[in-house]
Amino acid sequence: MSLRNFWYIACAADDLRPGPKAVRLFGEHFVLWRDGSGQAAAAVDRCAHRNAPLSEGEVKGGCLACPYHGWSYDAEGRCTRVPSLADGRPIPASAKIKTLPVCEQDGYVWVCPGDRRPDHPPRRFPHCGEDGWITFRMRTLFDSDVESCLENFLDCPHTATVHRGWFRNPDPREVDAVVRRHAEGVEVEFANEPATGSLVSRLFYPKGANLKHTDRFLMPNLSRVDYEFGSRHHYIITSQATPVTERRTEVFTVITFRHGSIGPLVRWFFQPLCHHIIRQDVAILKRQGRNLRRFGGPDYAHVETDLVGLHMHTLRRRAELGEAPPEEISERTLRIRF
Numbered sequence: 465m466s467l468r469n470f471w472y473i474a475c476a477a478d479d480l481r482p483g484p485k486a487v488r489l490f491g492e493h494f495v496l497w498r499d500g501s502g503q504a505a506a507a508v509d510r511c512a513h514r515n516a517p518l519s520e521g522e523v524k525g526g527c528l529a530c531p532y533h534g535w536s537y538d539a540e541g542r543c544t545r546v547p548s549l550a551d552g553r554p555i556p557a558s559a560k561i562k563t564l565p566v567c568e569q570d571g572y573v574w575v576c577p578g579d580r581r582p583d584h585p586p587r588r589f590p591h592c593g594e595d596g597w598i599t600f601r602m603r604t605l606f607d608s609d610v611e612s613c614l615e616n617f618l619d620c621p622h623t624a625t626v627h628r629g630w631f632r633n634p635d636p637r638e639v640d641a642v643v644r645r646h647a648e649g650v651e652v653e654f655a656n657e658p659a660t661g662s663l664v665s666r667l668f669y670p671k672g673a674n675l676k677h678t679d680r681f682l683m684p685n686l687s688r689v690d691y692e693f694g695s696r697h698h699y700i701i702t703s704q705a706t707p708v709t710e711r712r713t714e715v716f717t718v719i720t721f722r723h724g725s726i727g728p729l730v731r732w733f734f735q736p737l738c739h740h741i742i743r744q745d746v747a748i749l750k751r752q753g754r755n756l757r758r759f760g761g762p763d764y765a766h767v768e769t770d771l772v773g774l775h776m777h778t779l780r781r782r783a784e785l786g787e788a789p790p791e792e793i794s795e796r797t798l799r800i801r802f
């Protein structure tokens with residue numbers, strides 16, 4: 465099992481229009497298109513003939529036509545037409561392109577760049593599109609690797625520096641964090657997290673309600689953050705990270721929330737605020753990435769309040785090496801100050 469044998473978001477379903485679309489994953493070039501029935505198809509972006517980029521061709525009758533000599537390919541990668549061949553002349557068996565498993569779910573086109581179709585469909589975005597929940601999406605390109613992005617999304621201490629005043633303010637109070645590690649990821653639950661007077665807490669925390677905050681990493685590339693204030697107020701931020709190259713990551717974030725009867729109004733403040741906060745993360749990760757390159761890679765010191773990064777790294781590294789994840793489930797509680 466390699467990190468490639470999972471589903472990754474290639475693009476939003478609405479962005480896959482009638483023509484071909486170039487995408488990059490794991491540093492490689494792929495092409496997406498829609499076949500005759502409107503189903504998404506994906507293949508390596510290289511024509512079998514003289515290797516021209518198929519993403520710069522066109523889609524005709526559901527087949528992908530090369531911009532150079534016009535060979536056409538169906539969704540299985542078989543060449544269906546070679547314009548220069550006389551009637552009745554056979555198309556050689558070597559005239560095919562490698563296709564990828566592809567599916568469409570929750571408004572995204574997902575591909576698996578590995579060597580076999582995953583046994584399960586992609587993970588669902590929680591409450592996405594459900595009655596009573598409001599959903600909006602963000603797509604963000606980071607000059608950073610997948611693990612640095614995910615660690616950032618699930619890291620609380622940086623919020624009091626990078627997002628100071630906006631998301632969290634430094635606060636001397638200590639909070640219990642319950643950290644559960646398992647074969648599929650890490651979950652961290654914070655009990656009685658105090659409001660710190662930031663813009664977010666002043667605008668969105670319901671008065672007098674207790675906050676239950678949970679951060680989750682799920683293999684291989686998902687982060688989920690829940691802020692729950694009783695049954696009527698709940699915010700969920702789920703991000704799927706797609707490795708474009710080793711140093712570039714495209715992150716597809718779905719934010720789903722309910723905030724009593726004024727949810728639609730809350731969205732007008734919340735959505736631009738989320739964009740602002742994620743831009744602050746883009747900037748700090750760019751600076752971190754630049755320094756990692758300057759020094760030739762990571763040489764990290766860890767503290768116990770780096771709650772997610774180490775286990776995430778272990779799970780991902782094991783998957784990369786084809787090793788089984790550690791079986792034991794561990795749980796520990798520690799104190800953390802934001």
Ligand code: FES
Pocket residue numbers: 511512513514515516530531532533534535
């Ligand atoms: S390179 Fe594609 S048809 Fe010749």
Ligand SMILES: [Fe+2]
Pocket residue numbers: 616617622623626627741745
């Ligand atoms: Fe952040």
